[in-house]
Structures are given as C-alpha cells and as structure tokens.
Amino acid sequence: MRRECRRDPATNVVVVAALFVACAALLIEEAYGEEPVTELSNGFTATHSADAPGRFEPFLYATNGVFALGFLRVGKSSLDLAVVHLPSSFPLWRATPARLADWSRPATLSFDGRLVLATGPGAGTVLWSTLNPVGDNVKLLNSSDLVIRLFDERSTPWRSFNSPSDTLVLDQNFTLSSPPLISENRRFALRLGKTYMALYMEFYGGRTRPMYWQHTALMAQPENGTEPPVYGRLDGRGFFGLYLQGGNGNESVDKLAFDTFPRNLTGAFRRMTLDDDGNLRAYYWTDGSKAWTSDYQAISGQCELPTSCGAYGLCAPGESAPQCQCLGNSTTGGTTSPPCAPVETTDLCGAGQMFDVVRRSRVSLAYKERVPFETYKTVAECEASCAADCTCWGALYNGASGYCYLIGFPVETVVYEADDRKVGYFKVRKAQQSAARARTMSPGAAAATVVLSLVLAVAGAYVGYWLWERRRRRRAGGVGMEQELTPRPYRDLKSMDSSSNSFKS
Numbered sequence: 001m002r003r004e005c006r007r008d009p010a011t012n013v014v015v016v017a018a019l020f021v022a023c024a025a026l027l028i029e030e031a032y033g034e035e036p037v038t039e040l041s042n043g044f045t046a047t048h049s050a051d052a053p054g055r056f057e058p059f060l061y062a063t064n065g066v067f068a069l070g071f072l073r074v075g076k077s078s079l080d081l082a083v084v085h086l087p088s089s090f091p092l093w094r095a096t097p098a099r100l101a102d103w104s105r106p107a108t109l110s111f112d113g114r115l116v117l118a119t120g121p122g123a124g125t126v127l128w129s130t131l132n133p134v135g136d137n138v139k140l141l142n143s144s145d146l147v148i149r150l151f152d153e154r155s156t157p158w159r160s161f162n163s164p165s166d167t168l169v170l171d172q173n174f175t176l177s178s179p180p181l182i183s184e185n186r187r188f189a190l191r192l193g194k195t196y197m198a199l200y201m202e203f204y205g206g207r208t209r210p211m212y213w214q215h216t217a218l219m220a221q222p223e224n225g226t227e228p229p230v231y232g233r234l235d236g237r238g239f240f241g242l243y244l245q246g247g248n249g250n251e252s253v254d255k256l257a258f259d260t261f262p263r264n265l266t267g268a269f270r271r272m273t274l275d276d277d278g279n280l281r282a283y284y285w286t287d288g289s290k291a292w293t294s295d296y297q298a299i300s301g302q303c304e305l306p307t308s309c310g311a312y313g314l315c316a317p318g319e320s321a322p323q324c325q326c327l328g329n330s331t332t333g334g335t336t337s338p339p340c341a342p343v344e345t346t347d348l349c350g351a352g353q354m355f356d357v358v359r360r361s362r363v364s365l366a367y368k369e370r371v372p373f374e375t376y377k378t379v380a381e382c383e384a385s386c387a388a389d390c391t392c393w394g395a396l397y398n399g400a401s402g403y404c405y406l407i408g409f410p411v412e413t414v415v416y417e418a419d420d421r422k423v424g425y426f427k428v429r430k431a432q433q434s435a436a437r438a439r440t441m442s443p444g445a446a447a448a449t450v451v452l453s454l455v456l457a458v459a460g461a462y463v464g465y466w467l468w469e470r471r472r473r474r475r476a477g478g479v480g481m482e483q484e485l486t487p488r489p490y491r492d493l494k495s496m497d498s499s500s501n502s503f504k505s
Contacts, residue, residue: 036061040111040138048107064142079103081117092144094165097128133157167273168234175231181274188278194229195220203409210409212306212367217242219253258282258295278306304366309413312340316416328358344410349390355427363424364417373405383425394426
C-alpha cells in the first residue's frame with residue numbers, strides 16, 4: 001500500500017527558509033571566510049557556479065544579516081541578479097534584464113565604478129548594468145536598498161530603490177518618475193499618475209495598457225494645475241501614504257490603511273508586491289514568522305481580477321469560491337482547465353487575419369467604468385461598431401442604458417451578471433486552435449505524423465507509377481478499360497453502401 005506524507009504548508013516554508021539561509025551561510029564561509037562581505041570595491045568580480053546546490057548564490061550582505069545580494073535562479077533554468085530577504089527567501093529587488101541568463105552557463109557580476117551582469121564565454125555578453133552612474137563602492141543597506149557610493153559616502157549615484165521591480169519596501173519612495181512596478185510574469189503594472197495610482201494590464205509588450213483599478217488621492221486637487229504631483233511611500237505603521245512632492249515636506253493627501261493599522265503594529269518588516277494575478281497586496285514579517293502575512297489587497301473579489309479565469313473565461317461568483325467556465329461553453333458549470341484560449345500577443349489588424357464570433361448573454365466586465373463606451377439603440381449596432389474595427393476584440397452591450405463598451409485589447413476574464421439585457425460579442429482568432437495544437441504536439445504524435453507522411457509519400461509514388469504503367473500499356477494496345485473493371489460480388493457492394501451511410505448525419 002502506498003502512503004503519502006503531507007506536510008503543513010507553514011512547515012514547508014520553514015524548512016525551505018532554513019535550507020536557504022544555511023546554504024547562503026555555507027557559501028559565504030567557503031568563499032570569504034567567516035566574516036560576511038558587506039562592501040564591494042572597484043575590481044570586484046563574482047562568478048556564478050552552474051552546479052551551485054541552491055537557488056541563490058549570495059556575495060554581498062547587509063550588516064544586519066537579513067538581506068543579501070546574489071545570483072538567483074528564476075524558474076527552472078534562468079538566472080537573475082537579486083536582493084533577497086533571507087528569512088523568507090523572497091526576492092525584494094531584481095535586475096530583470098530584457099533577456100535572462102541561463103543558470104547552466106557561466107555568468108559574472110563585476111564592479112568597476114558600475115555594476116555589470118554578463119554571461120557567455122568570458123562573460124562577454126552584457127545583460128544588465130547601472131549605465132552612467134560611477135562610484136567607489138557598493139553596499140547593501142539594512143533597509144534592503146542596494147547603493148553605489150562615493151568614498152565620502154555623501155553622494156549616492158545609483159540605488160535600487162529608484163528602480164523597483166515588482167515590490168516596494170519600507171520607506172521606499174514611489175514617484176511619478178519611478179519605473180512602474182511590473183509583476184514577475186510581466187503581465188501587469190502599477191503606475192503613478194499626478195493625483196492617483198493605478199493598475200494596468202500589459203499587452204503587446206506594453207504597447208496597449210488598459211487600466212483595471214485606480215485609487216485617487218483623497219485630498220489631491222486634479223483641477224489645480226500648479227499643485228505638485230503625489231508620490232507614495234510604505235509606512236511601518238501599516239499604511240501606504242500618498243504625499244505631495246515639493247516644498248511642503250511630507251504633506252499627506254491620502255492613506256491606504258492596512259489591516260494592522262488600527263492595531264499599531266510596529267517593528268515588522270513590510271513589503272507591497274504586484275502579484276502575478278494582477279492584485280496589489282501588502283505583507284508583513286515579524287521576528288519568528290513562518291510565512292508572510294497578507295495585510296492588504298487592492299482588489300477583494302476573485303472575479304474582479306482581470307485574468308482570474310484566463311483568456312475568454314467567464315467568472316461566476318459563488319458562495320464558497322468563484323466558478324470558472326469558457327465563454328464558448330453553454331453549460332453552467334465546469335472550470336477553465338485547460339485554459340479556454342492562449343494569451344494573444346498580436347492584434348487582428350494584419351493581412352489575412354480572420355476571426356470567429358462568440359456571443360454570450362448575462363456578461364459584463366468588472367472594470368467596465370475604465371473601458372471606453374459609445375451609445376447605440378440596438379445590440380446589432382454595437383456589434384457592428386466592433387466588427388468594423390480591427391483593434392476591437394469584443395463589445396459588451398447594456399440594453400437598459402444603451403451603453404456599448406468596446407474592448408480594445410485581447411479578451412480576458414468577463415463576469416457573470418444575472419441580467420439578460422447585458423450581452424457580449426467576442427472575436428476569437430481562427431488560427432489559434434491549429435497553432436496551439438502545433439505548439440503542444442507531443443513527441444509521440446510528432447513521430448506518428450512523420451511516419452504517416454512517409455507512408456503517404458510511398459503510396460503516392462506507387463499510385464503514380466501504377467497510373468503511368470496503365471497509360472503505357474493502353475497506348476501499346478494492351479488491356480482495355482472494360483477489362484480493367486473487376487466484377488464485385490453483391491455483398492461487397494452492400495458493405496460499401498453501409499460504410500458510406502455510417503458517415504451520414
């Protein structure tokens with residue numbers, strides 16, 4: 001009898017974190033002795049070992065021992081440069097170059113006035129660098145901020161806090177000029193406007209960015225053209241504050257309060273991360289924690305997330321959990337497994353682009369207020385407006401108001417609403433199914449396809465030769481056509497008729 005041992009998830013986290021820290025300590029002890037390296041000077045080079053036992057190779061530590069900079073394995077085989085929170089093994093900052101390195105190949109991180117991550121033979125291919133800023137040393141502060149400094153330590157030409165990846169930490173300013181927070185899967189982004197913060201989907205490499213969540217600073221004045229823009233900062237007291245930039249100091253215009261804000265929980269390390277499901281969440285970690293504790297989420301409902309059921313998915317709120325099904329499925333149950341359709345990477349405007357149409361009633365968008373709309377008297381007019389526009393992927397018509405919401409981006413999850421007047425029209429690329437089958441063909445299926453092709457080629461050659469030989473014999477006065485017809489027993493003709501009928505509907 002087979003037995004399975006199931007561990008508590010919290011226990012797994014503790015084990016992984018313990019192994020992570022132990023591996024980091026072993027590596028640093030072997031490479032540099034018992035004292036951890038807390039500063040990099042000009043001429044420093046760290047080399048990635050392709051046979052490293054863990055998923056993280058640290059070479060620079062914060063003096064508090066909580067954070068480390070090193071090579072991080074991303075997924076199964078990619079490499080990135082990252083600042084990691086050691087107790088939880090969570091990467092707080094990543095260099096995220098446009099092309100990740102291969103974990104199985106040599107890579108180096110060097111410092112000679114600037115940081116350079118390179119790979120390939122002799123590490124000759126630069127993947128990422130700090131570009132123009134030049135300094136004398138590199139330090140990892142106890143805040144997790146990676147900085148390049150001059151010898152006088154009064155000037156900081158470059159710091160990781162100014163280039164976030166998917167996470168903000170305590171006292172890290174997020175401004176209008178900051179790069180956006182990009183989720184690890186590169187599908188979502190958090191950006192700051194002059195008076196608001198907003199979440200966006202990223203399509204076509206970021207060329208199309210529909211907004212699906214927005215929070216406007218409560219006390220900001222958008223109509224005031226002279227008012228400075230807002231910036232955000234994560235506060236240790238349990239909130240994300242929005243403040244006015246400029247000469248007024250820390251003039252607060254709004255607070256996004258977390259669950260622990262009324263409890264006045266201090267002394268915790270906090271982060272705010274844009275997760276891969278498109279939700280912005282805040283977490284905290286205290287001494288003795290076994291896992292990060294969720295403290296805030298921008299979007300509370302699962303069906304309100306833009307991709308909760310995947311592309312062309314329909315999310316129906318349920319008592320215990322939301323139910324997913326495909327837009328093309330007329331049933332009321334089921335789940336989106338496998339996904340209803342692959343994620344689109346191009347629009348429908350190219351030559352020869354063809355699409356099928358799916359219509360569904362009782363559907364809406366959770367973020368329809370952020371989608372452009374037009375007013376029509378009939379659903380047919382709404383559909384025609386979208387059908388004539390190659391950038392439009394779908395339209396949602398509300399028969400009560402006449403509003404026609406035009407979806408100018410690939411269709412993701414829509415939401416079920418018990419209202420027959422709400423009707424959806426969706427374009428589905430015709431080539432998707434065949435392309436998806438080709439991409440997912442198994443090795444066995446591919447081999448069978450090759451064998452079948454060879455058989456057909458041989459058969460075709462044989463038939464061609466037979467036809468040529470028959471013509472040659474006829475030209476030579478051989479067997480006539482009447483003689484080539486072979487008499488067939490009646491029972492065989494009957495069996496042929498039955499076989500043909502089997503294909504009739």
